[in-house]
Amino acid sequence: LFWLAGGFLLYRRNPPLLSMLTFANMLLALMCSLLQPFGPFLLVLGSPLIIALIANACAAIAEYGPLQLSPLMLLRGLREHARLLLRLGVVQMACLILVTLLVDAVLPDIDPAALLKPGSPGQPPVLPDTRQLGTLLLHLILVALAVLPAFWFAPLLTAWHGINPVKSVFFSLIAVWRNWRAFLVYVLAAGTLVLLIPALLMALFSLLPGFLGSLLGTAVQLLVLLMLAPMLATGAYCSYREIIVRHDGNDPRRGEPRAIA
Template sequence: MKLNIVPASTGMTWVRLGIKTFLQQPLAMSGLFFLYMAAGTILSFLPVFGLILALMIVPAATLGLMAATQEALKGKFPMPTVLISAFRAGRQRVRAMLVLGGLYAAACLLITLAVPLLVGATPPPAADAGREAMLTPQFQLTMLVTMLFYLPVSLLFWHAPALVHWHGISPVKSLFFSFVACLRNAGAFLMFGLGWFAVFLGMGIVISLVSGLLGSAEFMAAAVMPLVLLMAAMFSTSIYFTFRDSFVATPPGDSPESAEDAQNTNDNP
């Protein structure tokens, strides 16, 4: 496995491929994403360790959605079991994925504890405060600092689940390789982010125009959340392509699929 440097324009290709692949299996890909969100929400409601468990499944769920994208690319209908692909790859890989999940949960909780100490505790908005509460300088500063802290965490864990699952890299090394790969392909990831920002912005404009034509604010309120979740599912479909193009299997030309097939062949002579 070696790092592959791609041109900045590849970022837009990742966006296009994510949308195209999602549209090949829209029901399956959106259903799997909603299933993951539902599982995380249910876990977060559990007492004591619920939130930690919800955070720990993020790397494994990310890998599951990437595996679902592979299935869609092959023209197959991804089944719900694909979401637990990370836990069907042998004890060593499962243990590594659990360690990765623990590290991710620890990083997120550390950010949650550190941000209030730096910017001051932000009081929870009143139920009727709505949009006004989110426009306060304190709230905006809190969100900005949180995003700045989460950015390096995101880079560390972006490729890590796939590196652990498909290439057998140890959790700590996978974090290092993921961070380096994201930095070396910073131009492509910048275009990737800008491309998805444009897609989300365009969807927001369309909703606003339709709502204005209908003269119904209720339509906009009812349409926003489902469409945001649908767009998030589409975005998650594109993550696989960022990994596929950022690394080259050894020997050159092998893909994550072929590497996995080779491993299965070795395990089952």
């Protein structure tokens, strides 16, 4: 909760920049998803660079305020450690593929593309049953639980501390494991704020007649896109400040963090 609150306060200091960066990240992800079959792989390779770029914006806003930013502040650690960040992207892709294969071996095979089967001409698509959706959700949760902790702090440890990819993944795992209760609260709070509440509001607004319901539903989507999604990014930066920097006492962009070394 403190990370989300801190993320909201940080977002308030420069909403245009943080919303623009988050929207650009989402747009890039959408474009890569359309460039099959190589686009998703390119997105995973470049994701550490993107995460470090957004974190640089958060750090610059927190340190210098919204009125003293320069483009060079957004590139700190990217030019010096670009190769390490790309190598981290390769490690992330390898881990993602390995974990996905392991989960596929444990759970019954399910094809996300087949969940919405096309119906007959002029008929709506055939919706998947509850069992299929439950299996897919369990699949995604297991992959996320295995991959996200390893790469939660890894891009910043590599970009700001110059730690090699394998070591940064290990340090990230240790840091998340030692603070799993805080992360559990963060995930539950973020899921409620970004997924559950907007879904309930959109379901409620869909009951309203005509243009009003459509307008309010669009407003909720814009709120999630332009405000709540950037708050997740700033909240992740606050978790780095709380766990890595606060317990270490070092400059957040210098040296190896003693707290998890």
